[in-house]
Amino acid sequence: MTGTIWQTARGTLSRAVSDLVAGIRRAQGENVRSLPRLRAVPLATFERDGLKAALRRVGLPCEDMEQSGPLFWRFDTDDDIPAGFAGLELYGPDALLRSLMTLPPLRGAGIGRAIVVAIEQEARLRGCDAIYLLTQEPDYFARAGYAALSRDAVPEAIRASSQFQSPICAAAAAMIKELE
Numbered sequence: 001m002t003g004t005i006w007q008t009a010r011g012t013l014s015r016a017v018s019d020l021v022a023g024i025r026r027a028q029g030e031n032v033r034s035l036p037r038l039r040a041v042p043l044a045t046f047e048r049d050g051l052k053a054a055l056r057r058v059g060l061p062c063e064d065m066e067q068s069g070p071l072f073w074r075f076d077t078d079d080d081i082p083a084g085f086a087g088l089e090l091y092g093p094d095a096l097l098r099s100l101m102t103l104p105p106l107r108g109a110g111i112g113r114a115i116v117v118a119i120e121q122e123a124r125l126r127g128c129d130a131i132y133l134l135t136q137e138p139d140y141f142a143r144a145g146y147a148a149l150s151r152d153a154v155p156e157a158i159r160a161s162s163q164f165q166s167p168i169c170a171a172a173a174a175m176i177k178e179l180e
Contacts, residue, residue, distance in 0.1 A: 035114040038075040038083055040122075048072060051085050055099055061166040062099075071122075072099065075115050083111045086119050091157040095123040097133040098163050116144055124179050131179060132158050134172035146175040 043051060048065045051072055055062035064070065072087040083106050087099040097119050102111040123131050132154055135141055142148070151159065151174045163169055 035110050035117060036083070037078055038111070038114050038118065039078070040073045040075055040118055043072040043074055043085075050074075051099070054085060054101060054103070058101055059168065060099060060101065061163055061168045063166065064162040067162075070098065073118070075111070075118065077106075081106075084115050086115045088119055088122055089158075089161060089163070090123075090126055090128065091155060091161075093127065093129040094155050094158060095126070095128040095131045096158050096161055096163060097123075097131050100133075112140070113144060116141075120177070120179060129179055131177050133175050134163060134169045135175060136172055138173040138175060141175050141177075144177070146177045149174055149176050 045066060045068055051074070052062045052065040055065075065072075070087050070089045072085065074085055075083045077083050082103060084102040085099060086097065086101075089096040089098060097116070100112065100115060100119075102115070120131060133141065133146065138146075138148055151164070154164070154174050154176075158164060
């Protein structure tokens with residue numbers, strides 16, 4: 001019974017996020033219209049083992065996957081092919097985009113950008129004014145409208161997160177995007 005309720009809720013959330021991404025594409029014009037269409041599937045804490053293994057394989061932090069605070073999604077194509085993952089941590093009006101990865105067979109097809117757009121919309125819906133991230137690829141995120149900033153300029157709550165404290169992220173660049 002619990003599984004059925006969860007399956008129904010997951011399907012409803014997935015459709016809602018997919019509809020929101022479609023709305024963003026319409027609002028943002030041609031730059032976003034060309035992105036692949038993805039379906040966001042929220043991951044419950046007990047469903048995160050696959051994500052943890054994938055993050056470990058690409059060298060991203062995964063020590064806190066069992067915590068209930070961070071929100072995680074798997075993104076699937078319209079053909080139900082898993083395309084990637086991403087997470088979001090909420091800190092009042094600020095959010096931390098984390099654990100973004102596109103699965104290797106689909107890299108270079110705009111999947112990562114489509115995931116970023118979906119996560120940004122989720123942050124907007126949750127009342128966030130800005131989204132922060134750490135990355136080894138600042139040029140990629142600069143093309144998506146993110147700006148570099150010093151780690152000291154990041155809000156204290158986000159700097160205290162396990163992502164910012166992880167030795168894996170010690171050399172990563174901090175970036176911000178103001179959400180409209």
